[in-house]
Amino acid sequence: MGSLKVIKPGLLTTIQDQGRQGLLFYAIPRCGAIDRQASSQANLILGNPASYPTLECTGLAPHLRFLTKTQIAISGAEMDWKINGKDIATNKTLNIEPSDILTGAVPKTGFRSYIAIKGLIEAHNFAGSFSTDTYLNAGGIAGRPITKNVTIEWKDEPLSDTNMELKSPALENTLQIYAGPEYDFLTENAMAKLISQIYTIRTDSNRTGIRLQGKELSIRTNINLTESVPVLSGFIQLPPSGQPIILLNDCQSTGGYPRIAYLNKSSIYKLGQVPLNGKIKLNICDLNQRS
Numbered sequence: 001m002g003s004l005k006v007i008k009p010g011l012l013t014t015i016q017d018q019g020r021q022g023l024l025f026y027a028i029p030r031c032g033a034i035d036r037q038a039s040s041q042a043n044l045i046l047g048n049p050a051s052y053p054t055l056e057c058t059g060l061a062p063h064l065r066f067l068t069k070t071q072i073a074i075s076g077a078e079m080d081w082k083i084n085g086k087d088i089a090t091n092k093t094l095n096i097e098p099s100d101i102l103t104g105a106v107p108k109t110g111f112r113s114y115i116a117i118k119g120l121i122e123a124h125n126f127a128g129s130f131s132t133d134t135y136l137n138a139g140g141i142a143g144r145p146i147t148k149n150v151t152i153e154w155k156d157e158p159l160s161d162t163n164m165e166l167k168s169p170a171l172e173n174t175l176q177i178y179a180g181p182e183y184d185f186l187t188e189n190a191m192a193k194l195i196s197q198i199y200t201i202r203t204d205s206n207r208t209g210i211r212l213q214g215k216e217l218s219i220r221t222n223i224n225l226t227e228s229v230p231v232l233s234g235f236i237q238l239p240p241s242g243q244p245i246i247l248l249n250d251c252q253s254t255g256g257y258p259r260i261a262y263l264n265k266s267s268i269y270k271l272g273q274v275p276l277n278g279k280i281k282l283n284i285c286d287l288n289q290r291s
Contacts, residue, residue, distance in 0.1 A: 006148055010104075015131070017129055018032050038075040059111060061079040078110060081113075093165075118156075118159060119155045175267040208250045232262070
């Protein structure tokens with residue numbers, strides 16, 4: 001077994017894989033890496049299956065002391081990563097020796113970074129996934145973010161003698177959306193404002209949902225949802241405040257707010273790299289395409 005010890009946990013560092021599939025009917029959120037593309041890429045660089053769990057680092061990097069020899073790869077946000085105080089490159093295979101210390105800081109670009117380790121991280125498998133669900137306290141390590149002095153272990157696999165290197169996708173703050181089931185609830189003025197304005201990511205956003213701040217959107221009078229309806233990650237809900245909420249991986253399975261739009265898959269990944277107080281713009285696709 002390989003292992004490391006957590007010196008500093010960072011702001012929010014959790015174990016995440018590609019998430020749980022087909023369980024929203026049972027009110028079990030998908031969870032998993034917000035930027036699944038970056039998580040998969042870190043694994044693929046090492047020759048791991050893309051579905052292996054990684055460490056998702058949000059907003060501030062952890063500091064880790066490796067206790068055994070291994071290889072790692074880091075993708076996603078650039079967090080000023082260093083090994084033993086020396087700058088390192090991301091998106092490539094990095095050889096790690098016992099007692100090496102990996103450190104990072106606040107992101108220079110992006111918001112979430114993913115650390116893959118050669119082999120399978122030891123974590124609690126809940127409902128077919130190792131992903132941490134902090135609401136159900138399941139998956140990962142006791143269903144919680146990692147903490148100081150915790151030891152993380154993994155099943156060793158043969159180290160690679162190749163040095164694969166990949167490029168991260170360009171960061172982009174314009175997100176593609178489709179009209180949602182209740183898009184027609186919006187007034188014409190709100191339809192125009194939805195795609196014409198720049199939104200700010202509010203600081204009370206989390207893995208359940210991204211709260212946007214912009215000009216208030218309104219729905220047509222005498223129109224309301226009469227009961228809760230199914231929701232998925234990527235749906236944009238409009239609460240009475242008129243400020244949209246974009247649901248993320250840890251969202252509930254039903255909601256009572258109009259689903260005015262939804263993001264395509266690649267835009268969810270891009271959204272995961274926009275920091276708190278960052279800016280985004282929504283670009284609506286063909287209104288007749290509501291798949």
